[in-house]
Amino acid sequence: MSRRLGLLALLAAVVGLVAVVVWVILQPRGTVETPPGPEAEPTAEPEHEITLEAGPGEIVHSDESGEVVWSAKFGGSITIDEQRRHLKYTDVVWELERSGLTDLSVRAPIMEADYESRLLTFSEGVDIQARGGEARFVTDELRYEFDTEKLIGEGEVAVSYGGFTLTGTKLVIDNRAGKVRVSNGTLRLN
Amino acid sequence: MSKRTAVAVTLALIMLVGAAVAQQTRRTETGDITADVFEWDLANNDFKATGNVVINIEGRHKAQLRAPAVSLDWNDNMSRIMRAVATGPVHLDLLTAPDNKGLQRRIVATCGGRATYEGATEIVSLTGGAEADVTTLPEGNVEAAHLKGDSITANLRESKISVKQAAISYTGEDDTEKDE
Numbered sequence: 001m002s003r004r005l006g007l008l009a010l011l012a013a014v015v016g017l018v019a020v021v022v023w024v025i026l027q028p029r030g031t032v033e034t035p036p037g038p039e040a041e042p043t044a045e046p047e048h049e050i051t052l053e054a055g056p057g058e059i060v061h062s063d064e065s066g067e068v069v070w071s072a073k074f075g076g077s078i079t080i081d082e083q084r085r086h087l088k089y090t091d092v093v094w095e096l097e098r099s100g101l102t103d104l105s106v107r108a109p110i111m112e113a114d115y116e117s118r119l120l121t122f123s124e125g126v127d128i129q130a131r132g133g134e135a136r137f138v139t140d141e142l143r144y145e146f147d148t149e150k151l152i153g154e155g156e157v158a159v160s161y162g163g164f165t166l167t168g169t170k171l172v173i174d175n176r177a178g179k180v181r182v183s184n185g186t187l188r189l190n
Numbered sequence: 191m192s193k194r195t196a197v198a199v200t201l202a203l204i205m206l207v208g209a210a211v212a213q214q215t216r217r218t219e220t221g222d223i224t225a226d227v228f229e230w231d232l233a234n235n236d237f238k239a240t241g242n243v244v245i246n247i248e249g250r251h252k253a254q255l256r257a258p259a260v261s262l263d264w265n266d267n268m269s270r271i272m273r274a275v276a277t278g279p280v281h282l283d284l285l286t287a288p289d290n291k292g293l294q295r296r297i298v299a300t301c302g303g304r305a306t307y308e309g310a311t312e313i314v315s316l317t318g319g320a321e322a323d324v325t326t327l328p329e330g331n332v333e334a335a336h337l338k339g340d341s342i343t344a345n346l347r348e349s350k351i352s353v354k355q356a357a358i359s360y361t362g363e364d365d366t367e368k369d370e
Contacts, residue, residue, distance in 0.1 A: 162264065162267050162269045163267075163269035166228055179231050181228065182227070185224065185225055185239075186224045187222060188220075189222070
């Protein structure tokens with residue numbers, strides 16, 4: 001077998017492995033559809049991790065009935081940890097699609113999807129917007145719980161809209177209830 | 191020489207504290223609210239603060255209201271609080287703007303029911319076992335009153351306070367009874 005054939009076979013094996021890993025990780029709880037992006041370029045990672053320079057792309061999460069719950073556009077890479085069923089995306093804009101806070105979006109440099117604990121985690125500076133961008137929510141780190149449809153930020157959190165700024169130590173955005181809750185808060189009238 | 195009078199009144203009674211200064215207050219108030227939890231219902235802009243709620247307002251007058259829970263009604267774009275309703279027990283500490291003699295009234299009021307602040311009129315109403323102590327500043331001024339009634343209303347804009355179903359004690363420098 002020539003050297004070129006060997007390389008092609010190796011590349012085909014890597015692409016096939018990535019496809020299988022993504023499928024295995026995502027299938028049991030919800031469905032994720034990722035449209036084709038630029039050609040994947042695997043980079044050196046620990047054996048159980050694969051990083052693809054895959055952006056820009058989009059991930060769509062549906063519930064068991066097929067209804068789309070949320071979607072996320074990412075501009076950077078995807079890192080897949082097959083052992084932990086954990087995916088990490090960079091340069092993400094995430095949006096709720098199901099009824100509730102439908103105009104709410106989250107921008108974050110990092111989004112991690114953990115399908116074992118059914119959590120999304122946004123980090124490294126999270127900017128949340130609603131009401132056409134007029135309502136702003138800021139927190140260092142934010143998590144989204146698949147089962148409760150709540151976005152939860154802890155640490156220094158801030159909400160600003162209209163004539164007020166509300167700061168506190170914990171932020172909960174409850175999509176099902178359509179409510180925002182801030183703990184240990186101070187509301188200042190601008 | 192001071193004289194103390196206690197009067198019990200069964201019907202509605204209005205008492206003016208001070209010389210009806212009626213000073214217009216410019217809308218230069220700033221304020222903040224602290225609470226254990228704020229909850230904002232995005233669908234209808236219901237806004238509630240619960241747990242150790244403290245509202246501070248500073249402008250020509252200074253006011254602090256403390257209560258277990260306060261709900262806030264905003265205007266459409268949530269740029270201004272139109273109404274605040276505190277549920278009791280409510281504690282209000284108010285220092286009025288100086289009158290034309292430079293005197294200020296400090297009003298310390300409590301109630302077991304609820305207190306309502308109307309943003310448009312700048313009126314605070316306390317209902318349900320309301321009591322208020324009114325003193326005049328600077329210190330050394332002997333004019334003072336203790337008010338007790340079903341409801342006490344403080345008009346921040348006009349520096350007036352009124353009481354309904356009241357019992358009033360008044361301390362002043364002249365000998366005339368202040369029981370009208």
